[in-house]
Amino acid sequence: MPRTPRLTFDRGTLILHPPPRGKVWVDYATWDDRIEKFRIPGINYRQLVEALQAEGTNFIDEAKEFSSLVLNPSFEMEPYPHQSEALLTWKQAGRKGVVVLPTAAGKTYLAQLAMQATPRTTLIVVPTLDLMHQWYAQLEAAFPDIEVGLLGGGSHDRTPILIATYDSAAINAEALGNLYGLLIFDECHHLPTDFYKVIAEYAIAPYRLGLTATPERSDGRHQELNALIGLEVYRKTPEQLAGFALAQHKVVQIKVKLSQTERDRYNICLKVRNDFLRESKIYLGSMEGWRQFVIASARSPAGRRAMLAHREAKEIALCTDGKLRVLVELLTQHYPESILIFTNDNATVYRISQELLIPAITHQTHVKERHDILTRFRQGEYKTLAASHVLNEGVDVPDARVAIILSGTGSSREYVQRLGRVLRRGxxxxxxxxxxxxxSEDTSEERTSQRRHGLTGKNQSHRYIEPKKVDKPKPKHRQLEILPSPSIYEVNPTDTHKAAESSAKWDEKDQDCID
Incomplete structure (x- = not known):
């Protein structure tokens, strides 16, 4: 009598042995000569199980070690319409996909709603320790009856709900792969890298939620999110949420003229750089052109002078004295309101801090000092705070109303994140x-500003998907919830309290989910 095939988990992969009689599993399997068995990538677990069950193949699933949870939230807030819409479209997409919402639009609470609607052991992955502790505080308060743990920053917990940094999750991906049924990737644009993507590839979690304000990456690797997490299922922009979930806002651009001395020096530096680029036949209109410039700058004294001239010209444009005069005027105009100041470099942050006696935070600021500064800022003891890039992601400053960008990159992501620092209604x-x-007027900074605004506009018009137009993706094989016979992967709808709406409002099949 033939043995029943067993599906087991092995360090980020699945082993199916002995091979089933059917053929559907062959598309996912690769023969491993070392163990003389078939291996299947962990990320294909859901498709494989659905295919085997659809074909009627009998097998023993020993791969999964995730389990159901009973999540009884200690508090419930009425979700904003966009949160309910996002949750519904994510469920309609098979509980897989990316939700794009601006900073301060309530992505953390949306994740909590998704956890309540999909009560499984859950791994939440975040980019920074600050965000890790913010998530921990939120989920500890929301689910006091469930143990919430941390992985990163010296913590090595193994709990039903685990919050990990991307670094720690990637390092432990082989061990975590079969322990969690729901993966939540906060700031999921960090995931598509050679190091981080193993978190998703080694995991067998059938449910995946990606959260971000700006999924697009300059290297184009955001396309990999479709395979790692799922398709983009929902998007809202700051303009669409203004006045409802977010504060109304306006953007004011102020152009500053360089002094004659600065202008003369700026032009000289540009001439040195451009002469070298022309002689070397290098064009800076692309990343490849910049790469060639960097290589050429290390090969000759002329190249080195050109690179130094390029940096000096950029420094003149970003750090002109005229900007500091405008900054003083804006601080005076808005005193005593809470104001955030953003720059592109630490040197300008320290200059502002020293000349204007303003607290500053950079990557060099110690953790305790940074916590103390942010606490005093939130409490109103400090009215103004200067930073470079460290406040771009994951810092909640709900009482700030004014932000001043003295300098920045051409990244639309950075622009949206900095805008989001003041969008919370508080x-x-x-x-x-x-x-x-x-x-700075008539400098390269004008083009930098155009790039960050132009990319934002392009993304809004091209990528946004209205909820009513979202169709459920057509999977290669039938989903488990529509299989004709009951499955061990089905969830009793009464196991979980529906967060956003009463159960009567949900389609019955949407309440089913696989383990």
């Missing part, structure tokens, strides 16, 4: 957030 009624963008 306790202020009819809050109007203001983002000042101070740029």
């Amino acid at each position: 306790t202020q009624e009819n809050k109007l957030a203001i983002l000042y963008e101070v740029i």
Whole structure:
């Protein structure tokens, strides 16, 4: 009598042995001569199980070690319409996919709703330790009856709900792969790298949720999110949520003229750089051109002078004295409101801090000092705070109304994140957030500003998907919830309390989910 095939988990892969009689599993399997058995990538677990069950193949599943949870939230808030819509479209897409919402739009609470609607052991992956602790505080308060743990920053927990940094999750991907049924990737644009993507590839979790304000990457690897997490299922922009979930806002651009001395030096530096580029036949209109410039700058004294001239010209444009004069005027105009100041480099942050006696945070600021500064800023003891890039992601400053960008990159992601620092409605009624963008006139900084605004506009018009137009993706094989016979992967709808709406509003088949 033939033995029943067994599906087991082995360090990020699946082993199916002995081979089943059917053929559907062959598309996922690769023969491993070392063990003389078939291996299947862990990420294909759901498709494989669905295919075997659809074919009626009998097998023993020993791969999964994730389990059901009973999640009884200690508090429930009425979700915003966009949160309910996002949750519904994610469920309709098979509980896999990416949700794009601006900073301060409530992505963490949306994740909590998804956890309540899909009560399985859950791994949440975040990019920074600050975000890890914010998630921990939120979920500890939301689910006091379930143990919440941390992986990263010296913690090595193994709990039903685990919050990990991308670095720690990638290092432990082989061990974590079969322990969690739901993966939540916060700031999921970090995932598509050679190091981080193993978190998704080694995991057998059938449910995946990606959260980000700006999924697009300059290297184009955001396309990999479709395979690692799922398709983009929902998107809203800051403009679409203004006045509802987010504060109304306006962007004010202020152009500053270089002094004659700065202008003369700027032109000289550009001439040195451009002469070298022309002689070397290098064009800076692409990443490849910049790569060639960097290589050429290391091969000759002329190249070195050109690179130094390029950096000096950029420094003149970003750090002109005229910007500091505008900054002083804006600080005076908006005193005593809470104001955030963003720059592109630490040197400018320290200059502002020293000359204007403003607290500053950079990557060099110690953890305790940074916590103390942020606490005093939130409490109103500090009215102004200067930073370079460390406040771009994951810092909640709900009472800030004014942000001033003195310098930045051409990244639309950075621009959206900095705008998001002041979009939280907080306790202020009819809050109007203001983002000042101070740029040097007739310099390369104007093109930098155009790139970050142009990319944002392009993304909004091309990528946004209205909820009513989202169709359920057609999987290669039938989903388990529509299989004709009951399955061990089905969930009793009564196991979980529906977060966003009463159970009567959900389609019955949407309440089913696989382990």
